[in-house]
Each structure stands twice: as structure tokens, then as C-alpha cells.
Amino acid sequence: MANVFLNGKFIGTHKNPDKLIKEIKEMRRNGSMPSEINVSYYNDEDSIFIFSDKGRARRPLIVVKNGKSLLTKEHIEKLKKNEIKWDDLVKEGVIEYLDAEEEENALIAVDENDITPEHTHLEISPIVIMGPQANMVPYAQHSLSYRITLGAKMTKQSLGIYATNLPVRADTDVSVIHYPQVPIVKTQMYDLLRVENHPAGQNVIVAIMPFEGYNIHDAVVINKASIDRGLFRATTYRPYKCEELRYPGGQTDTIAVPDKDIKGYRTEHAYRYLEGDGIVYPEVEVKPGDVLVGKVSPPRFLSSLEELRVGTEAQRETSTTLAHGEQGVVESVLISESEEGNKFVKVKVRDQRIPELGDKFASRHGQKGILGLIIPEEDMPFTENGIVPDIIFSPHSIPTRMTVGHLIEILGGKVGALKGKSIDATAFQSINEFELRKMLKEAGFKEDGTEVMYDGRTGERIRARIFVGSQYYYRLRHMVANKIHARSRGPVQLLTRQPTEGRAKEGGLRLGEMEKDCFVGHGAALLLKERFDSDRAVIPICKQCGLLAIYNKFKNKTVCPVCGDDAPVTFVEMAYAFKLLLDELKSMCIYPKLNLKPKY
Amino acid sequence: MILPQSVEEQLKELKETLKLNKAQMEKLRKIAERQYEKALIEPGEAVGVVAAQSIGEPGTQLTLRTKWLAGATEMTVTQGLPRLIEIFDARREPSTPAMTIFLKPSYATSEQRVEEIALKILEITLDDIIKEIDVDLLRMRVEIELDPQKMKKFGIKEKKVHEIIYEEFKTAKITTGAYKINVKPKDEDIDIRKLYKLKVKLRAIHIGGIKGIKQVLPVKHGNNWIIKTSGTNLKEILKLPEVDIENTTTNDIFEVFSVLGIEAARNTIIEETINVLKNQGIEVDVRHIMLVADVMTNDGTIKGIGRYGVSGAKASVLARASFEVPLKHLFNAAVSAEVDDLRSVVENVMINQPVPVGTGLVNLKVEKKEDKKK
Known part of the structure; x- marks a missing residue:
């Protein structure tokens, strides 16, 4: 007694599994059952699996009966004359779709000449064995x-x-x-x-x-x-976007050549390629730091102090510049409107990539x-x-x-x-x-x-x-020009004062914990210290309470917020990250007192 | 200069075999001293880091999963990385306890005798020698039928079985027949559940052999025979007169510690580690493993490498906090007003000061004028 499963659910048993499968297949081929149904028989488990649900990958094959392909010359003639179509062949039962399960029970011939009485199916073409991608591999x-x-x-x-519409496209990084x-x-x-x-x-x-x-x-x-x-x-295209954003309170960005008294004004040199409307002109060679679209934004915070200021002083410079490490020629400039109805500029920069x-x-x-x-x-x-x-x-x-x-x-x-x-x-x-x-x-x-x-x-x-x-x-699309990266000095993170991470941010290359262990293993103590000097800081410490003190550079005076103006303060060199740790300990109500003594 | 004992012995041997005179001997000694000094580790060498890297790097090549050899006569023992972790973590019990029992020369050569000893050692419970055990609900008792063939194989007399059961279940009423034992609890309120519990208890009764030895396997080792076991009981095994006490070992480090002491436990750690690495075709200098074993055992107990062992016992708060569960260590340190002297490596990396290792260990001391006056 074979177990019968429909879509994975047990629905009953059958005395003669071969007969049942044969009949189902027959009905599927003559059209009295939907062609989406697939049946398979598991010999070792003595179970029949019938599937009719969605999500099965199926592929078409020519049915073979008694060692003969059902697809005859007449069919091909008719196909050529456009008298019948693919669907007619499926309806006729000449071609059927098998899923992965039923394929296990099938013996498929690749060539019509190879067919023996045991074969159940014939490949329409060897091409259908693999997908389009794999079929592009020769031999x-x-x-x-x-x-x-x-x-x-x-x-x-x-x-x-x-x-074929490359000139009007603006794909990212192609x-x-x-x-x-x-x-x-x-x-x-x-x-x-x-x-x-x-x-x-x-x-x-x-x-x-x-x-x-x-x-x-x-x-x-x-x-x-x-x-x-x-x-x-090859040529690489990279579009740069710039949008006139609206802010609450009716303020907006303005795309224009920024005034000199605006906060964050670059050099006059950086704006030299901008036309009167604040946008670069096409076919100009640009280098990193060059402004592509000049933009001015309203101040980030509206405080009473800044309201008192006159004119444009409070505004910020938020121009779009060519990214670090990039270069190229401005291919085209597109001025349009964004979804929100803001003015929107896209500058496409092209760069020739000769194999290197x-x-x-x-x-x-x-x-x-x-x-x-x-x-x-x-x-x-x-x-x-x-x-x-x-x-x-x-x-x-x-x-x-x-x-x-x-x-x-x-x-x-x-x-x-x-x-x-x-x-x-x-x-x-x-x-x-x-x-x-x-x-x-x-x-x-x-x-x-x-x-x-x-x-x-x-x-x-x-x-x-x-x-x-x-x-x-x-x-292949992986080119050194997009990947090469080195740094000696560069930007640091605001919080930790340690170098930024990643090529895009001109970051440093991390010397990790295991690499540190190698320095220790070699006994190279001073080299190790130098490598970790990236966030070195000289910090005033009060000798009395062992906490951070304040140094006023203008008055050249030191103050301890705990012990007062007369407290003895010395300067200690340490990692800025350690100073952060001390701050965090204080926030945890732990008093990290530094006991200072001369080193030598 | 004091040379290690083994070197001194070698020198003495050389003196005798080569018949050296006093002047020659002195020369030889000087050479030996120079060589010995050369071989010593220099002050400031980061031995711990080097040991950790030397064991850790080959560790990446170890098989992650325990291998079972199907059909092999060897007993399965945890190998590779899982075993290495087990050793260094100082787990109370190994996942596959095993012993290697060496026998005294007079017993070791004969296969038959070794097999006899092996059977003597093997733990036998009642379960191993019965044909049937049943609960008789009608008479409210457990009926046992012994298997004479099995008993003969293990050399157990029926009388002995009776004695053991009498001894173990004094409160029960026991009737015995030819290879049949009936046990009926004397309690008034016996129910079925209690009876079944009794059945389970009876099955596990220890009849003969040594407790804990679950499997025995005589193996040819050179010309002699040794016994490999799964399950361990070092204390009882060492009591046997046939056993070669010097060579017999177990892979249970804590058992070695409790039976033979901390030095033996240290040697077991070293031995087991070398074996694991050797099995995978990796050779690590013993000195690295010795250092690890020393660190694990230096306070007279066995400590694992980790939060509750070696790393948790570090003197510096910052070093402990940088390893695992920082909050716990920081708060506890704050409560007891701990002082961190910043004497070790991790703390100094944290505050970005030279680490006291290698070149960071030495300092120039400037003699000040005031010091001179004093």
C-alpha cells in the first residue's frame, strides 16, 4: 500500500502506485487534468507525491512513448507554417512540464537518436538544461x-x-x-x-x-x-545629485554661487567652474574638491544669538563637490524638479578608464x-x-x-x-x-x-x-581606480578623535587587536605606542582630586572644577579614547581618580 | 652558575665515558654554561603572547567536529578543537573520559591474562547478567532471572549476587531460587510506581569490577598489552596489584588532581594537549604548552583560561573589564576602591603608554644631584 500525498499532506493510500501514476499522467496529457500537476513516486518510502501548488520550478520536455518521440515531423512542419503554437503542443500532450520531483522519476534523452524503450522524455534542446547565463559559457x-x-x-x-540610450540615462556608477x-x-x-x-x-x-x-x-x-x-x-559615469530642500519655517536652500561671507565658504578657486546659475558647465575637467553645484542652506539651529546677525552670515555652505579620489569631465547637466517639486540638479561626470x-x-x-x-x-x-x-x-x-x-x-x-x-x-x-x-x-x-x-x-x-x-x-567592473586607498593624515571622528573608517571617508587602515598582539609578541613597545598615537591628547588633570581640569588658553590659566582655581594641575598625555572612558565612568557614578606621579 | 639537574647528570656521564681530567672538565662545564645561558629566554620577552599565538594559530587548522571512526577497534575519544577547548577551559568532566592502563611486565605480555584483568576491571551491574527482569503486579514484587552463561563469562557466582542484593536491600523480603531472585519491599503501602522504581534501581546494582569503567579494550602496545577503557576511576585502578602505577593515566584532569596532586594534573594538561595536536599532525613546542599548564595550575588549583579562571584573576581592573562583562568588574572595583597600578600590557595599551614588555620594560634612570647628596 503506497502512501499518497497531495501538496505534502497525507490523503490516503493506494494499492497499485504504478497504475495510479500512469493514469494521472495520462489524464494530464489528454487534458482532463490541469497540466500544472506533477506526480512522483519514491521507491524507498513507497509514497506517491502529487503537487499542484505554486512556486515549483518546472521545465518543458518532449514526451517519449515506447521509445518514440511524440513530436513528429508533421508537428514541426505545422510549427514552421505557423498553423500550431507551443500551447497546442502542450494541450496535445506532446510537450509537458516536469518539476524537480517528477524529474527524478524520468529518464531524459538529450538526442533523439539516443532514445531507448526505457526513456520517458526527450530534451527539446540541450539549451534548456541550463539557464541563459550558464548557456553563455562556450563548451x-x-x-x-x-x-x-x-x-x-x-x-x-x-x-x-x-x-542604447546611454546619453540620457543617469545610472549610478556604471x-x-x-x-x-x-x-x-x-x-x-x-x-x-x-x-x-x-x-x-x-x-x-x-x-x-x-x-x-x-x-x-x-x-x-x-x-x-x-x-x-x-x-x-572604458568610461565610468557617475551622477552627482543636488536638490533645493525646503525646511520648516519657510526657509529653502538656494542653488547659486555662494557669497564670500557665508559660513564654510571654500576658496574662490573651488567655485571657478560655476556658471551664473551656480551649476558647472559641461565638458570641464574637474578634480576632487571642485564644486559641481553651489548651494547655500539656512542655519541649522535658529537661536536668538544668530537671529541678531546681519545678512547672510548665518547661512551654511552645502555645495556638491567632486568626491575624494575622483576626477573626470562633466558630461551633462540635468535640471529638473524632484517629487516634492523642489529644484533638482543632476551632474553626470565621466572618466576614462584605460586598463591599468x-x-x-x-x-x-x-x-x-x-x-x-x-x-x-x-x-x-x-x-x-x-x-x-x-x-x-x-x-x-x-x-x-x-x-x-x-x-x-x-x-x-x-x-x-x-x-x-x-x-x-x-x-x-x-x-x-x-x-x-x-x-x-x-x-x-x-x-x-x-x-x-x-x-x-x-x-x-x-x-x-x-x-x-x-x-x-x-x-570586469572591479577597477583599481575605484579601490586604491592609502592615508597618512586625514579626517578623524568627532567622538573618539580616531581616524574615520572606509575609503569614501578617506579612512585609516585599522591595526586590530590581533595585529596589536604581534607588536606585543615582538616586544616592540614604543612602536606599538606610536601606532596607537592617532588619538593622542594632552589633557589637564588636577593633582588633588585626580579628575579632568580645564585649561584656558587665552588667560593661560588652569582651573579644576572640583578644587577651584588654585588647584595644582598637570598635563598628562593619554589616548583620547581613555579620556572618554573616564567620562563614561563618571556618568556611571564611578570616581576614576588618577594618581599621578613623575614617570622617571 | 647552577645548571639544571639533567645537564649536570649529562656532564657527569660524559666525564665517566670520556675519562676527562679536571681541566678538561672545567672547560666542558664552561661551554655547557655558555650554551645554557644562550638558550634562556631573555628578560622582557612576551612569552605569554608568543605561547598564545603558537597554540592559537595551529588551533585554526584543527577539525571543528569530533570524528567517529566507524567500525574501528579504537574507542571514540573527543579530539581536535572540542577537546582542546575542554582542556583549556578546565571542564570538570571530559566529554569522553578514558584511561590507558599499563600493566606490570609479568602480566603485560600474555594476551589471555590481560583479557582476564580487563574483565576484572570492567564494571558489571545486575543488568549485564540477567536474562529477564519483571514486575509481578499480582504478588507486588520484582522478579529477576539470572543468565548463567553471562555470569560464567564474567566469573560471577550466584551466591555473590544474592549477597549483594541482601546487603543492598535490607528492608526488602528476598526469596531466591535456582537463578531466580524475587524482591518484595517490606513497606505496607507499596504501589506500582515504587515497584518500577525498585526495578530500575535493581538493574543498576553494582555487582563486580570497578565503578566507572564502562568499556575495556586490550590493545597491543609494542610487545606488551595495555588496556584502554572508556570511563575512568584512577583511584581504584591504581590499587590493583597488576597495574603499572607509573605509566597508567586518565584523561580526566580533575581526577588526576584529586588522586595524584597538582603537579600530576599539570603534566596531564601538557600530555593531553600535545596528544590532541599530534593527532592532527601539528607540532607545537612543549614550552608553550608548559607555560599554559603552569599558568593554569600555579595556585594549587586548576583554573581555566577565561573569565572565571586566568583572565578573571588578573590584577588590573581595566584588563579584566576589557575582556568580558566590563560593567561587573568596573562596579565591583568601584565598590572596593580598587587601585590599578597599570603594570601590565592591556591597561597600558588602553591609556596609550608604552607596554612593559620588550623595549618598553627598560628605562633610563637619571641620577639627580639631590640623589647624589644622599
């Missing part, structure tokens, strides 16, 4: 699934032309590659997604060889001449790496024909990762470039490696894709034959 059947996943992930990070190309080695998915209209990479000549250790650990070496010709050149050391590149097989060295073309190795590679890729990246698809793509790219046609590399139906070898041989090349190469610097022949070919490469 996926030759690589590990994890590498395909990585390849699909990096496809998402690649730079390309993602939209980059666009200048000369995108359609890959030579492509999959059917490229045609389905119409990637020709918005490609995201470039075909480059790749040589797989080490280069003086500069492509160690996944780094790549790139030809300087290729970069000069515009290889992987540390930028990230990747092939479509999860083989990502960082640019390790740019070398002049004349120093690059070259082949007998004078072909100079654009990228030198390290052979050590291949064996452990077993991305055979990567190698076959290079082979395919070479064939495609020689024959002047694109190579189909769709998973499970791509052009065979042996055909590629044959075609390569016909074109007069060595069939394994290797070539004799010469060292560009010495002219000597490189002893090993080098595997060269054409491959599609992505430039």
Missing part, C-alpha cells in the same frame, strides 16, 4: 559545473554597452566599454538574447605561457600596443585574473607569422581547475578567425574538437593549436611550442 560540457557557475557570475560583472565585439566562439544563447546588439567583451589573441612571473597566480600580462589601440578601454595594473579581466570559464604587467609590443613574444598576443595567460591556471572548455575555446577562436566565421560552442551540440583540429590543419596550422614563438626581447626561439589562439575576454 560548457567540457568544464566543471562550478567553473560554469563562476563564468556565468562573471558575465554579469563584465563591462559592455548595456543600453562603466561602458568603448569597442565591444561579438564573440567569434559563441553559443546559440547569444543569438537568442541578441547579444550582437549589446556585446560585453572583446576577442583577444591569447598565448598560454608564463611571463617572467608577472602572470603568476592568475595575473595576466597585456600588450601595451593593444591598450593604446583601445583594448578594453590591478584591473580585473576574465575569460568566460571562470578564469579571472588581474592585470599584472603591461609590456611594450616589441617585448611581447611573436609567432612565425608575426602574430603578437594581446594577453599572456598563465598555464598554471589550467590543471587544477580543469577548464578544458577554456582551451577548446582558444582553438575554436583560432579556427573562426582563420575561416572568417563564428564557431558554435553551445553546450552538448557544439562543433567537435576534432573537427576544429581538422579545420586548423587545413588552414596550414599545427592541429593542436601550438605555434613556435620567439621572445620579443632577445629574438630567441622559445624552446616550447606555445598554445596561441583567439579568445573572448571580459573586462
